[in-house]
Amino acid sequence: MLRLAAALVVVIAAGLSLAYARTDKPVVVIERPGQCVEATEVMRRDHMKFLLHQRERTMREGIRTKAHSLAGCVECHASTKTGSVLGEQGFCESCHRYASVKLDCFECHASKPERVAARAKP
């Protein structure tokens, strides 16, 4: 009986370790720390709410404050290597990939700040 229990524990442990190995942890590189518009915990949980709220204000009313704007996020969080918030190690995409949450902002919005986009043009 004891042997059976021990075998079970081993199997479960192996299963768990496998489960952890399956998905890579997101790469969160904050290149300009301490300058975010809200605390990290707040941003992790609620960034989508801020963005949704800001989007209505900007689109419908023409209020273009920088604090919760998507362009503001991109401006600060775009990688210095790729110039983008997308890509495997991109600030937005790596986390969204890990959490399996579809990220469709950048089908329309620029994933690079203006200066990088301008430099990339031929």
Place this chain on the structure above:
Amino acid sequence: MSDSGRRGFLGTAAAALAGVAIAPGIRLIEIAGARAPEEAASAKVRWGMLIDTAKCATGCADCVTACNRENGLHDTGRPRTDAQWIRKIDLKDLRTGRQHSAPVMCQHCAEPPCVDVCPTGASFKRADGIVLVDKHTCIGCRYCVMACPYKARSFVHENLTDQRPAVPRGKGTVEGCTLCVHKIDRGDGTTACAEACKAAGHEAILFGDLNDPQSAVSQRLREIPSIQLRSDLRLNTGVRYSGI
């Protein structure tokens, strides 16, 4: 007058002029009529244009080129499906043979048919009279494309990349002239097409606030005869034409 004396006089004159232009208590931002970023667009303003077709040169498409550059519209080599926010049309009076041309874009109607027909509320008119598409709620049904008497709306058929940060655009949504809303909100007080027309020396496009009697566009509208395209529809367009 000696050369140095003349220079001295000009310098004094320029200083005196600068003193008049920026009087105490008046900031440049007020002169430009710009809003603060946290201030919502107001119905006190109605943005519009006067297009003087007598000044618009046949064969010149600088306004179209400038619009494409400003808003990140690229030529895909498939003109039948490419988005088109502004186009040049050539007009000819068959009796007299008089030819002229004019740019046509979204007329930013006060009573926009595209807003009436939109099933999701994506097509809307902002407080300051600019007619826009909220692409977050646009389902790409293209009713507005059919409803617009000016053929001002385009549908985006293909995936896009390299959009301008100030001008989000994407597949499956309808779009049209935004009256360079990002420039207006920034306080530029002009549009890409009007700037380009001025740079080309034509000054056929005059942009400004139709509600402000002192604005250049209002003053010009008072002086010369102008019409609204398809005025029979009584849409009260924000873009007016003269010389048609």
